Structures are given as structure tokens and as C-alpha cells.
Amino acid sequence: MAVAVDTNVILDVLLADPNFLESSQHLLSTYMRENLIISEVVYAELTTAFPEQVQLDDFLRDVHITMTTTTKRGLWIASRA
Numbered sequence: 001m002a003v004a005v006d007t008n009v010i011l012d013v014l015l016a017d018p019n020f021l022e023s024s025q026h027l028l029s030t031y032m033r034e035n036l037i038i039s040e041v042v043y044a045e046l047t048t049a050f051p052e053q054v055q056l057d058d059f060l061r062d063v064h065i066t067m068t069t070t071t072k073r074g075l076w077i078a079s080r081a
Helices: 005-012 020-031 040-051 055-063 072-080
Strands: 003-004 035-038 064-066
Touching: 005 020, 005 040, 020 064, 035 040, 040 064, 055 064
Parallel strands: 003 035, 035 064
Antiparallel strands: none
């Protein structure tokens, strides 16, 4: 099963957010055994936390998160949910 990760959960961990760090770390570690995925938009939003693209890509690889693309049909279906 794929588990989509929101930008805020990742940034909570990267920026050590005092309010959400613990819960976000727990979520990521709980679902790390699953197929963690992010969308193109989440990837773009995460670029602000890294000075170089290679650093972002290395981080995502290290925490076993992959970027997936969404088809037009998938976007259509999501809009109806």
C-alpha cells in the first residue's frame, strides 16, 4: 500500500518544529515500512528547505520516500472525492 506524505509532515521533521516534531517523526517511522510517496507539488515545496537539488534527492532516498506523478484521470477522480 502506498502512503502519501504531506509537505508539512516532512518539514516538521526537517525544521524540528516544536509543536509537531514528535508526532510527525512517529508518523514517518510508523509508515516507513510502507511505500511512502510524495507528489510533484510536495517535491517543489520541499525545495525551499535544501540549497541544492541533490541534497533533497539524497534526503528522500535516505528516508525511503519516492516522488510519483499523477495522471489527468487520477486528478479528475481526486477532485470528485
